[in-house]
Amino acid sequence: MQTRQARSARHMVLATTLCLVSALAITGLAYLLRPGPVPGPASAPPKRLTSLKLPEGLFRGWKKPDLAILTSGQQYGYLLPCGCSRPQYGGLERRHNLLQVLRSEGWPVTAVDVGDVPQDRGIRDMPNVQGLIKYRVAMESMKDMGYLAVSLGEREAALNLFTVLAEFALNNPTPRVLAGNVKDRDSLFPEQLYAWKVSPVPDSSLRVGVFAVISPTVQKKIKDEKIKFEDNRLAIPRILREMEAEKPDFRVLLYQGQANEARTLAGDHKSLNLIVCLSDTDEPSAEPIKVGDTLIVSSGHKGRHVGVVGAWKTGHRDRPFELKYQLVSLGEEFMTPDDERKDHPILRRMEDYTRELQKQNYLAKVSPVKHPMQLRFNNATPIFVGSDACKKCHSDAYDVWKESKHAHAYETLVKVKHPGLRQHDPECIVCHTVGFGYESGFRSERETPKLKDVGCESCHGPGSEHVKNPKDTRWYAEMNPWRAKENETEQEKARRILKMDQFCQTCHDVDNDVKWKFDLRWPPIKH
The missing domain is CATH 3.60.21.10 (Metallo-dependent phosphatases)
Known part of the structure; x- marks a missing residue:
């Protein structure tokens, strides 16, 4: 027959066991009934930094690289x-x-x-x-x-x-x-x-x-x-x-x-x-x-x-x-x-770059040198005089020039945007004015307004001596080396046209005039 202490101890063991079983049951049930992982936000696509898209055909077959x-x-x-x-x-x-x-x-x-x-x-x-x-x-x-x-x-x-x-x-x-x-x-x-x-x-x-x-x-x-x-x-x-x-x-x-x-x-x-x-x-x-x-x-x-x-x-x-x-x-x-x-x-x-060119007056930083024609004769140094000085004797050629894009070349620099202020950029102005970089040539719109645009002297050189004495034949060949000679052969003509083309390409080069073709560009301004 069990004593009261033995029965009490047995009851305590049973009670403890029941508690443990209940706890394990509750824990297991809680595990089974636990909610699933809370889904995080879907991986957002990268923020677009530009509305531009990759052109068709580029990176064909590429997955996103590492x-x-x-x-x-x-x-x-x-x-x-x-x-x-x-x-x-x-x-x-x-x-x-x-x-x-x-x-x-x-x-x-x-x-x-x-x-x-x-x-x-x-x-x-x-x-x-x-x-x-x-x-x-x-x-x-x-x-x-x-x-x-x-x-x-x-x-x-x-x-x-x-x-x-x-x-x-x-x-x-x-x-x-x-x-x-x-x-x-x-x-x-x-x-x-x-x-x-x-x-x-x-x-x-x-x-x-x-x-x-x-x-x-x-x-x-x-x-x-x-x-x-x-x-x-x-x-x-x-x-x-x-x-x-x-x-x-x-x-x-x-x-x-x-x-x-x-x-x-x-x-x-x-x-x-x-x-x-x-x-x-x-x-x-x-x-x-x-x-x-x-x-x-x-x-x-x-x-x-x-x-x-x-x-x-x-x-x-x-x-x-x-x-x-x-x-x-x-x-x-x-x-x-x-x-x-x-x-x-x-x-x-x-x-900012073109503003700095303007502010620091980069046009004035280009030290002028003598034009080849200014070195040609010891007793005469021609200077640039502007296209209007040519009009009196060469009215037909002047009219052709006046209607051409050359006569508005400076204006294009003033109007262009992104960036603006190109008229203060020496590397632009040299091909949009007369004589920039040469003695007596273009310096600025304020100082030399008559030398704006691509004018007669851009191709023919400084003309003051010819204007002063039109009958001085020394200057004929200097100012117009491309004039056709009498009885010119086809071979001589081809060489002359090639020299004209090459001269034009000092500005109309492959970087600046991507579709340049002399035989298409010369006829509208032929004079």
Whole structure:
């Protein structure tokens, strides 16, 4: 027979067991009846940064890449198409718009440039007074676009590397300016010139490492005795070791050299994913060069084209990326829509640029030289007198000119927009006035109003001596070397017409007048 204490202990055990069973039952029931995970908001599509869309046919068959890199180079000072004819290609505005389209598609994209950003001479043999300011505007624009790095080469050196780097890199850490085989970089150009950079790319899990070196071929073209170079056979392995400490996933070399030299480097350094090199032609190949798993690309001259490299992770250590390449011609399909012009950062840069030309009076910075006709005779120095001085004796030719577009050339600069103020740009004014850059030629609308527009003396030279003494036959051949000779043969005529055509193309060149044909343009103004 159990004692009272034993029964009490047994009851307590049973009660505890029941409580435990009940608790477990309740817990299990609660687990079974728990609500499912609360669904988060659906992944929102990327915010569109522009209403522009990718043109039909570009990036055909591409899925969204894990990384996209826009490649450019050899801009040679071309900021924007001048707008004198259509269609024109290239320009920083359109390059920016392409990047915005890719970002609007959700692509993780960055950009690099192989260098030769500035022009190394002025147009039409003028002094290069705008080379430095145009370099700064271009670099500031690439900063606006989110460029990762820019190299430098022969064109930058022609402007003097100390001056060029002080103009932008001294006060701007991005895009980083790279040239890894320049000796004594840190002492010559402290915090201005670097060897490499490793950086994450927005919206990508990948880190891009980019470095730059200058080839032996280009080194020989750089005449500055202060600039010395390390042997690339030593520099490239050293730079790669330094860069690896930052653990890049994708490795890019900006190579200031030609494709044949880049092929050798790709074979020697198999860890490189991409080499951006120089192009030896205006129009680049749409097909990249492949050496093993390395892609070698170039994008031509004057910024008319850019490249886009897409990278997709494969998950394989021996071949971590699948790579594709698309060459993009920056045509009118990338022009800024009217309702997006107001806040467009590159267009704002261009307006600031022409305002600076006006404010700093860049027209006056062009030191005039003597026209060839002003050197022809020791006892006479003709000056420019304006087209109205020709009217009395050459009324028929004057009437033809007056009805032509030449007679309104200056007005087109005043009226043009995006940017405006082109009448203060020496590189525009030289082909829209009479004698700019020569002694007694156009200086400004206020000082020389009679020399506005493209007039008689734009082609025939300064006419004061001929006006003063029309019968002085010395000036006939000087002022009209294109006059047909008596009994001219067909061969002589062809040579004369070719010389006229070539003279016209000093302004009507392939960049400014894309549809120029002498045999179509000459008849309406023939005189």
